[in-house]
Amino acid sequence: xADTLQKPSRHAEVLVGVVLLVVVVAFxxxxxxxxVLPGLAPVATQGAELARPSDLLFYVIAAVSIVSGxxxxxxxxxxxxxxxxxxxxxxxxxxxIFLSADYVAVSQLLIYIGGVLVLILFAVMLTSKIxxxxxxxxxxxxxxxxxxxxxxxxxxxxxxxxxxxxSNPNAPNPAQTARTIGDxxxxxxxxxxxxxxxxxxxxxxxxxxxxxxxxxx
Amino acid sequence: MLAPGLPHxxxxxxxxxxxxxYTVVTRTxxxxxxxxxxxxxxxxxxxxxxxxxxxxxxxLTGQVFxxxxxxxxxxxxxxxxxxxxxxxxxxxxxxxxxxxxxxE
Numbered sequence: 001x002a003d004t005l006q007k008p009s010r011h012a013e014v015l016v017g018v019v020l021l022v023v024v025v026a027f028x029x030x031x032x033x034x035x036v037l038p039g040l041a042p043v044a045t046q047g048a049e050l051a052r053p054s055d056l057l058f059y060v061i062a063a064v065s066i067v068s069g070x071x072x073x074x075x076x077x078x079x080x081x082x083x084x085x086x087x088x089x090x091x092x093x094x095x096x097i098f099l100s101a102d103y104v105a106v107s108q109l110l111i112y113i114g115g116v117l118v119l120i121l122f123a124v125m126l127t128s129k130i131x132x133x134x135x136x137x138x139x140x141x142x143x144x145x146x147x148x149x150x151x152x153x154x155x156x157x158x159x160x161x162x163x164x165x166x167s168n169p170n171a172p173n174p175a176q177t178a179r180t181i182g183d184x185x186x187x188x189x190x191x192x193x194x195x196x197x198x199x200x201x202x203x204x205x206x207x208x209x210x211x212x213x214x215x216x217x
Numbered sequence: 218m219l220a221p222g223l224p225h226x227x228x229x230x231x232x233x234x235x236x237x238x239y240t241v242v243t244r245t246x247x248x249x250x251x252x253x254x255x256x257x258x259x260x261x262x263x264x265x266x267x268x269x270x271x272x273x274x275x276x277l278t279g280q281v282f283x284x285x286x287x288x289x290x291x292x293x294x295x296x297x298x299x300x301x302x303x304x305x306x307x308x309x310x311x312x313x314x315x316x317x318x319x320x321e
Contacts, residue, residue: 066233073243078246088233088259116255120294150235156234169223184276
């Protein structure tokens, strides 16, 4: 990577990043072998003995969302990142269906993919040229960023696998999610529901006020 | 083949959260930073819904909370993109390291 602007501290920063990365990767490998793999083993005996097609489907969906998430993080062009975000959001919506949260999955599809992603694509088209390559934030380079990512995955994976969660894999699926959610929105969660409607109104007005062109007389 | 339990979903959420953090930390494009925030919020949603599935509550608390998260994420995206467009109109760039003045 031939930077035209070579600062003398650049090499020291790269060296620190490499050392940090090596240490973190070694730590992660150690944790994965020592802790995460035995942590996942009891889960295998909890569920059904035989592999069902839905189990395989879970791994496919998880792989799609994780690979798309990596695309958002690592692709050089912002438009590819936006299209990878589409894959990630679709994968997460499929995970919601897998978790028998159909209402949340449909909301994800309508609001995120139909609304937020289209908004993001509009912003990308309006503000940057297609050929623009992403520049890395100069205050945090790529290597410390990767170190941070790996450390986060290690710590959160450790917590997720080693904590004795109260979990019942054979819990019955909620029968009527949409009906229950509608009920609790108008009973137990009425105040947050109304407050969120106020938030949406404020957002509507605020977005128009901020984004309009000022007409100077 | 392991039957997916709660830790599997939590690990997917953790990985997506880490990628979102990487996106927020390393990108300078303001829209790219926003994409990272969306990824982080989605990872949190995966955790909420997974906890709700494996610890069922009669009120579906996890799903309701994730719907509130989706609503707030949509509001946040609308306002953030309006701000990005306003910055682009005045500063002609959406580089988050360049836009450091409050007034032109």
